[in-house]
Amino acid sequence: MPNIPSRRTDQRLATRFLELKRAAGTHSPSIATLRQELPDLEIRVDACFLSNPYATDLFMKRLESDLLVDGGLRSALEFYPSQIAVLAEILAPVIGADPSQVFIGNGAIEIIQALLRNWVPRKILVPIPTFSSYYEFVNPGVEVFFHSLRSVDGFALDRSRLVADVTRERPDAVILINPNNPDGSYTSQAALYDLLSALRDVPLVIIDESFIHFAFEDENLTPLSSVPMVREFPNLVVIKSMSKDFGVAGIRAGYAVMDPSRRRVLTANGFLWNVNGLAEYFFRLYIQPQFQCEYEVERQRYIRESRTFYGALETIPGLRSFPTMANFALVGLDANRQADAVVTQALLQHGVYLRTASDKIGLEDGQYIRVAARSTHENAEILTALRSVTAT
């Protein structure tokens, strides 16, 4: 009976994995945590992790030639980094903003926290499913109104339903993640413009475009952004993480574009040296035309490979992929399958770490997983694992 010890091990690993997921709350346990807590487990592909691996390659190549010679790395780590105003000055022209509109954060998450602290005293409207910090980080006592995106609509934003909810609920702030996390649904820039016109009376509208580098509206994959709309809509703040498109989550870099009056409030009594030396290096690299050009090649390559991957996902029986413009796809499972079981099986049998969406408000029926697009090689492993676990 050679299988029995292996099955017992599997059972133990499965139990421990689900415990770790529960302990991690609304986030996935990191690969480092899994490797530490489940050393028996071989994790081959992290399909929870939302980042362009080719951009990480590019960044590391540049970092090695720029910083790992002539003491550059030491300077970045030894000395105090520049202030927000200095970095805003260099970043603004590249993102189509005025320096006075630009706030730089220790990751987008610091900016989300600061906005919710300062400008959401009473009520916030959050479409669901969503990124959990938008409701978890509100001030104590703030009411969260969940506007449900519907699976029948492919989780796409229905503008008239949203405006009706806003008119009735009168929130201090409306959150729009575009493309949305965890489903990848995309609202066109023209549609956003119309929506912002209808939301002029809302004190704060946040467009989180952290995944915008993976979206496109034409076949040239021309880069998109809602930043230019901040000038016309002073109630708009556009937030952008650099972790996903540049694959540098450990560096902690993000920015926001907002009316200068808001930036003045934020920097008046805080946010000194909040951008570390390597994040400063990143921003100074990001604005270089040569780097922009090299990055654009990797961005387009990754988008095209991801589209091929999403196409292949759709061919797997028992899975329903939702339309996505992000670097991940939300996948619905047949009624007889639960996400936690599929995720555990893919991890234990194939070393492929998928993201259960069963902790997401709005997806609590436990029948959705979120699958990150990775490198071509890793995508092939993800597809093999999904074909296998849905066939059994």
Place this chain on the structure above:
Amino acid sequence: MPNIPSRRTDQRLATRFLELKRAAGTHSPSIATLRQELPDLEIRVDACFLSNPYATDLFMKRLESDLLVDGGLRSALEFYPSQIAVLAEILAPVIGADPSQVFIGNGAIEIIQALLRNWVPRKILVPIPTFSSYYEFVNPGVEVFFHSLRSVDGFALDRSRLVADVTRERPDAVILINPNNPDGSYTSQAALYDLLSALRDVPLVIIDESFIHFAFEDENLTPLSSVPMVREFPNLVVIKSMSKDFGVAGIRAGYAVMDPSRRRVLTANGFLWNVNGLAEYFFRLYIQPQFQCEYEVERQRYIRESRTFYGALETIPGLRSFPTMANFALVGLDANRQADAVVTQALLQHGVYLRTASDKIGLEDGQYIRVAARSTHENAEILTALRSVTAT
């Protein structure tokens, strides 16, 4: 007349330097800013910068062997860092705290900001001279009461005067920087204990011990800390920057030890991924016994060299050094000299960048400079510059 063009250049550089200082407000313009704005200027020694250069050497040596092989650096930059709770667990035993008491910050400055936001609704008592963020980062409308340290006392804390002010003013919070910045005055741990006993009714007492690694109470230079007192005084929060003693300001790493109830409030709705990948590497290195041992050698070496430097400072005619237990000394100038002129002269004629203290509340008469202790070689250049500019 070969000197005239040079004098004109000097005049222009001096004017521009003082403009940059004014623009930097209560901080010094960074070396990077000076080099960018004044490319003609040769800056040989940064005697504004408060950090142990030998510790930076040690850190870089370890980082190179740990991270610059086997893709370690890539992992630190590509993936999300650990959460505060994970890092608190590993750091707590080394600093003599319980994990539930430990908050990790994106530099000490993030912690200062968070404490002032959350627990100073009305009034704060700040001894002066001080680190400017303690009064600049208060919430709008908060009253700042300045408790003056006196030059006749060597800027030492007079506990009975402080307690009298606290009793009369009834602030929400009392700030104690120990050793104090910018004068280096030190209050013994026993005296702090007595003081805390007298301040039990103050809702929040902050001891900022960011310079404590340079202080000593015995000739073995035994390390000191106020962290153990947090258990007995739940109103106490001890803050510690890692920038000064480890010479890694660009990494942004700091921690605070506080009553668990306060840490729960801070982490309940924010501070996700606020510690970047290299700061996480730093903390994981810091707790290693072997690193602790190697660091202790460099700490003691730097303290001993700094004491020699302070001794030499005292022999320079026209300067009055104040007693210091930090890695810098506050130096008073003769009545006929102004700090801004001395600093400008030292920079232009000797390439030695000193810190004017004329922007410090409590030192506005403009007759104080702050001099950082650097390496032996740099200290010699600083002494030469000071001897020269005070002799003319």
